[in-house]
Amino acid sequence: MATIYTVSQLNNEIKDLLDAVPGYRNLLVQGEISNYKAHSSGHHYMTLKDKDAAINAVMFRSDAMRLKFRLENGMKVIVRARVSSFPRTGAVQLYISEIIPDGAGALNVAFEQLKAKLAAQGLFAPEHKKPLPPFPGIIGIVTSSAGAAVHDMLRILNKRYPLTQVRLFPVRVQGVEAPGEIAAAIRYANHYQLADLLIVGRGGGSIEDLWAFNDERVAYAIYESRIPIISAVGHEPDVTISDYVADLRAATPSNAAELAVPDQAALLQNMDAAASAMASALSGKLRHARQRLNVLSQSPALSSPTSYMEQRRQSLEHLKTRLIAAENQQIQRKKQRFIGSTAKLDAMSPLKVLTRGYSIVHGDNDAVLRSVHQTAPGHEVRITLSDGSLKAVVSEIKEDTK
Numbered sequence: 001m002a003t004i005y006t007v008s009q010l011n012n013e014i015k016d017l018l019d020a021v022p023g024y025r026n027l028l029v030q031g032e033i034s035n036y037k038a039h040s041s042g043h044h045y046m047t048l049k050d051k052d053a054a055i056n057a058v059m060f061r062s063d064a065m066r067l068k069f070r071l072e073n074g075m076k077v078i079v080r081a082r083v084s085s086f087p088r089t090g091a092v093q094l095y096i097s098e099i100i101p102d103g104a105g106a107l108n109v110a111f112e113q114l115k116a117k118l119a120a121q122g123l124f125a126p127e128h129k130k131p132l133p134p135f136p137g138i139i140g141i142v143t144s145s146a147g148a149a150v151h152d153m154l155r156i157l158n159k160r161y162p163l164t165q166v167r168l169f170p171v172r173v174q175g176v177e178a179p180g181e182i183a184a185a186i187r188y189a190n191h192y193q194l195a196d197l198l199i200v201g202r203g204g205g206s207i208e209d210l211w212a213f214n215d216e217r218v219a220y221a222i223y224e225s226r227i228p229i230i231s232a233v234g235h236e237p238d239v240t241i242s243d244y245v246a247d248l249r250a251a252t253p254s255n256a257a258e259l260a261v262p263d264q265a266a267l268l269q270n271m272d273a274a275a276s277a278m279a280s281a282l283s284g285k286l287r288h289a290r291q292r293l294n295v296l297s298q299s300p301a302l303s304s305p306t307s308y309m310e311q312r313r314q315s316l317e318h319l320k321t322r323l324i325a326a327e328n329q330q331i332q333r334k335k336q337r338f339i340g341s342t343a344k345l346d347a348m349s350p351l352k353v354l355t356r357g358y359s360i361v362h363g364d365n366d367a368v369l370r371s372v373h374q375t376a377p378g379h380e381v382r383i384t385l386s387d388g389s390l391k392a393v394v395s396e397i398k399e400d401t402k
Contacts (some may be wrong), residue, residue, distance in 0.1 A: 201232030
């Protein structure tokens with residue numbers, strides 16, 4: 001008779017069977033990450049797939065803490081894992097202990113790591129970005145002389161602003177030697193001050209083709225450049241380390257040429273508009289000056305200078321007469337005030353009192369005696385009268401008893 005299993009029994013037996021296979025305990029599996037999710041618990045859930053199949057996978061927090069890079073959908077990896085099943089659902093899945101980047105995935109990891117390092121050093125800081133010259137006299141292009149990108153840039157620069165001169169610094173733009181050549185060209189242009197603006201880049205390609213512009217040497221050369229730099233690498237979706245460091249990022253090399261120089265057609269339109277505005281402003285000033293001249297020419301000072309001067313002389317004489325009259329009135333008022341003050345002072349003068357029969361008695365130290373207590377019998381006093389003074393001796397003191 002066949003054995004009847006519950007679902008739980010079956011799932012647990014499947015798990016035991018998988019766990020019993022030695023080869024399933026330490027597998028290396030290659031695939032691409034999809035449906036990636038980092039849980040708040042620290043566990044990482046994902047699907048590992050190739051073109052024909054897919055398998056669920058999980059990396060627990062204890063293993064994920066050893067990751068040196070950020071997992072992303074589309075990243076190709078090689079994982080070290082064991083195969084087992086989850087009894088609750090019966091789903092077979094990988095339990096990952098280690099993830100190694102594979103192919104382009106490794107380049108993505110290297111890109112992120114270098115990006116984080118250079119950002120921490122301040123190479124991407126906005127305050128280090130230099131403004132582009134509005135009318136560059138010389139533009140240097142650091143790129144391959146054999147690529148289509150340089151021809152597109154030359155065509156656009158000549159069409160938009162033929163006044164600028166272009167200097168090509170030919171370099172390899174992919175391969176092992178490319179980063180050193182690109183960095184050396186940038187430093188060479190700076191050392192001899194060979195350009196007002198540099199365009200550094202190449203046409204599109206795979207991430208491997210563009211990798212020279214993710215090199216640390218190129219990044220430092222761009223950062224240290226005294227000449228403003230436009231980074232023009234690949235197509236619009238492509239982003240390299242050079243784009244982050246440069247003073248301006250262009251979507252394509254052709255776009256870099258457009259950003260580097262003004263459009264001569266737009267400049268001519270602006271010049272025409274400015275000329276029209278200047279002519280209009282000058283015409284307005286001339287019209288205003290002509291009106292002002294007409295007003296002045298009809299003024300009395302110009303139409304009849306002699307009459308005008310006579311009128312001004314008469315006005316001046318009238319003003320002079322008014323000033324003299326005002327001055328005399330002021331003097332008279334002050335004179336009367338002075339006389340009144342003098343009369344008051346004279347009326348209050350001690351000498352005036354003496355002429356009416358009064359006298360002043362001085363005691364010791366010539367002090368004026370105001371009380372009988374200030375002297376004594378036998379003391380000598382001096383009496384001042386209106387026409388002189390005399391000395392006397394006190395023979396008797398009689399105090400008023402009122």
